Amino acid sequence: MEIVFLGTGAGAPTSKRHVSAIALKFDQGSSLWLFDCGEGAQQQFARAKLSLARVSHIFISHLHGDHLFGLPGLLGSRSLQCAATAGLTVFGPQGIADYLRHCFAVTQTKLGYPLTIREFEDDGVLVEDAGVTVTIASLCHGIPSYGFAIQEAPHPGRFFAHLAMQQGIPPGPLYGRLKSGENVVLPDGRLVTAQSVVADPVQGRKVTILGDTAPCEQAAHLAREADVLIGESTFAETESQIAARSHHSTARQIAELARSARVRTLILTHVSARYQDVEDSPDSESHPLLTEARAVFAHTLLAHDFYRYHVNRRDRPRPDPYT
Ligand SMILES: [Zn+2]
Incomplete structure (x- = not known):
C-alpha cells in the first residue's frame, strides 16, 4: 500500500504546493483510489506518472473548492484515455451529484465509461471491497466534512x-x-x-485520512491505532485563533490527536500558503509546522507534493513508543 501526495496545500495553490489530492495505491491489482481532487489534480497525476484509467474510487471529504474543483476535469480527461472503459464511483457529501451533473450539462461533457455517484451523510461503513473497508465519520468544519478510515482485512499467516x-x-x-x-x-x-503449521494472521494496515476539521472526538475515534494518520495542519499555534474561526487544526492540535489516538505515524498536509516563504529553505526539517508537531508527537512527517509513503505491514508485534 503506497500513499502518493499529489496536492498538499490549503486554500489556493502556491509555486510549491497544489491543493488537496491524495492517491492510494494497493499492492495487488491495478486499482487506485483518490481522496479529494483539488484543481490541477489531473496534471499532478501526469507528473507522478499515475494513470487516470486506474482510478476506480474517488472520495471527496467536503465540498470546499480546494478539495473539489479538479474533479470534473479529471473525470472528463479520464474518458480520453483509451484504457479507461472501467466504471468509476465518486463518493461525497450531499450536493456532489448536483455539482457534477451541472458541470457536465453546461460543458456538454460525455463520459466514455459508467460513472456512479454515491452521496453519503451518516457515519459508518461506506465501502467493503476486496478485503478493504472504508469507514467514514463526520468532522467539525463549518460545512459537512468527513474523514475516512481505510482498514485492510487481516492477512492469513504463513504456512510452514x-x-x-x-x-x-x-x-x-x-x-x-x-x-x-x-x-x-x-x-x-x-x-x-x-x-x-500456520503462523498467526498478520494484522491489516489502517490508514486514516481526515478532511478539514477542527480537533474533535470523531477524528480521534477514526484515527484510533492507525498505521498512518494523514491530518490537516493548516496553521501553526501562533495562528490558533484563525484556525478556530475557520474550523481548522494547528500542527500541535493534530499532533495531540495523533498521540491520544496512538497512531504509528502522523503525516501533516493541507499547509497554508502563508508558509511558502519558509518552504524556500532547503532544510525542510526546520519547517515550523513540523517542528511544532514533533514536539508533541515524534513520529511526524510533513508531506510535500509527490511525496510517497509506503505503508508496511505489521509483521512483528508493534514496538510501543508510549511506554
Ligand atoms: Zn475546507
Missing part, C-alpha cells in the same frame, strides 16, 4: 510446509484446508491443528 511434512501430512488438498485455518483429521485418525 516443513512442519506439515514433519507431521507426515502429504502435500495436497489438506495443505489448503490448513492454510485456511481449518483443523484436519488424517486418515490414521490423528488431529492436526492449523495453529501447529
